[in-house]
Amino acid sequence: DAKTTQPTSMDCAEGRAANLPCNHSTISGNEYVYWYRQIHSQGPQYIIHGLKNNETNEMASLIITEDRKSSTLILPHATLRDTAVYYCIAPSNAGGTSYGKLTFGQGTILTVHP
Amino acid sequence: NAGVMQNPRHLVRRRGQEARLRCSPMKGHSHVYWYRQLPEEGLKFMVYLQKENIIDESGMPKERFSAEFPKEGPSILRIQQVVRGDSAAYFCASSLRTGAETQYFGPGTRLLVL
Numbered sequence A: 001d002a003k004t005t006q007p008t009s010m011d012c013a014e015g016r017a018a019n020l021p022c023n024h025s026t027i028s029g030n031e032y033v034y035w036y037r038q039i040h041s042q043g044p045q046y047i048i049h050g051l052k053n054n055e056t057n058e059m060a061s062l063i064i065t066e067d068r069k070s071s072t073l074i075l076p077h078a079t080l081r082d083t084a085v086y087y088c089i090a091p092s093n094a095g096g097t098s099y100g101k102l103t104f105g106q107g108t109i110l111t112v113h114p
Numbered sequence B: 001n002a003g004v005m006q007n008p009r010h011l012v013r014r015r016g017q018e019a020r021l022r023c024s025p026m027k028g029h030s031h032v033y034w035y036r037q038l039p040e041e042g043l044k045f046m047v048y049l050q051k052e053n054i055i056d057e058s059g060m061p062k063e064r065f066s067a068e069f070p071k072e073g074p075s076i077l078r079i080q081q082v083v084r085g086d087s088a089a090y091f092c093a094s095s096l097r098t099g100a101e102t103q104y105f106g107p108g109t110r111l112l113v114l
Helices: none
Strands: A009-013 A018-023 A033-038 A045-050 A061-064 A070-075 A084-089 A108-113 B005-007 B010-013 B019-024 B031-037 B043-050 B053-056 B065-068 B075-079 B088-095 B109-113
Touching: A009 A018, A018 A033, A018 A084, A018 A108, A033 A061, A045 A061, A045 A070, A070 A084, B005 B088, B010 B019, B019 B088, B019 B109, B031 B075, B043 B065, B043 B075, B075 B088
Parallel strands: A009 A108, B010 B109
Antiparallel strands: A018 A070, A033 A045, A033 A084, A061 A070, A084 A108, B005 B019, B019 B075, B031 B043, B031 B088, B043 B053, B065 B075, B088 B109
């Protein structure tokens, strides 16, 4: 897997946009960027993924830089329930070696304040 | 549309006993992944199974741990002769496609070894 680097923690005010950065400077051309989150004591939850283009779904937006060395997950209107650990993952799939093995780092602890 | 189901949600065992953790994937998913989260640590991949086949068990401890996903019924993670260090949250995930990184997680089983 490409190594990813995320800030240890971030704060956000309720109702504001939360912008979570991730560096993945060693990512290769065919490796996607995935975002998951884990709310306390729950199982991880898939959020979004992308390769080159920006992506948006009902949960979040993913902005990937043109050189693909970094990306930002955007929660447009954060709520208290978005408080969680957010994981940025770039699984290696060259030659099919990933086989779905997700490698979770330490992630970013996002705390949304009232 | 039921999500991934795991049972039991909590399991208490004494040292030396056996623990059996069950996972029913999402409807239509035939790929199952098991992850372990030790206290205050990140999620670690253990094993990836398809129906009746183990695809990747590179994260499984060499002894006492085994996993299966029979043709009928749930996937089972079995831990023999449990020790205190096995106390952790065990999460199961499933996917629609082979070796997919878009995985849907269950609520986990919390194993406590006394």
